[in-house]
Amino acid sequence: MWTWSDSGTVDAVQTNPAARARALTKVHGTGDSRVVALDHVDVDFHTGRFTAVMGPSGSGKSTLMHCVAGLDAPTSGTVFLGDAELSAMRDDRLTALRRDRVGFVFQAFNLLPTLTAWENITLPLDLAGRAPDDALAKRIIDAVGLGDRLHHRPSQLSGGQQQRVACARALITGPDVVFADEPTGALDSSSSADLLGLLRTSVDDLGQTVVMVTHEPAAAAYADRVLFLADGRVVDELAAPTADRVLDRMKNLERVTI
């Protein structure tokens, strides 16, 4: 549902988050090697919003993303994608739900080398036996800006172009949420800006929900909101972030957790 805010802009009414977790706990290992990666985390990822997840190394960012995306099972607590409770789901249903309702962008582009850019982008639709939504496909392709390189193979594309293909592949099914884990980690600053601009456009123009794990304050500044993790807990949150404000919060966090 959408309403007009006092400032005259359109705001989503946050009735039902695209994804949420309650008391999410994840413990790795046992005995001396036991690690509490997530410790009773409560979090909502709002529909049509771009959320960045930051925190020191080992704070639980990837574990949070993997649990909320259904890639990893919680030790306890609940995870919902829309109304579907992932934490109660059998593996085969979880696999189908991930395929149909979640998009992923990883640091390594994970494109299939023998397929063209276009074939890589439409692969999730082929696997699900679905035809492309032509209007959505056109908007995504325009935003990706690959021009005449759509029929090239990944090895004929730059790293930045390959990551934009991976991003288009994540968007093409119109998923409930796109999860991006360090998507700019292997890119130079100009390609990073292009990729982050593409994620931002997907939120602003397509209403996409995006959750991105990043170490970079400049990347987090593209988001609407930044969540900060430390020692497996959500310890801070920042709305309308700028790179400087994110950096300040990170410095405080590192002072507290060292």
Ligand SMILES: Nc1ncnc2c1ncn2[C@@H]1O[C@H](COP(=O)(O)OP(=O)(O)OP(=O)(O)O)[C@@H](O)[C@H]1O
């Ligand atoms: N499969 C695993 N087995 C054992 N411990 C794990 C496993 N995965 C993660 N951990 C531990 O859980 C904690 C959280 O890890 P996680 O990868 O989620 O942190 P992160 O914030 O994403 O770190 P980074 O920024 O370094 O990628 C760390 O102490 C890590 O060593």
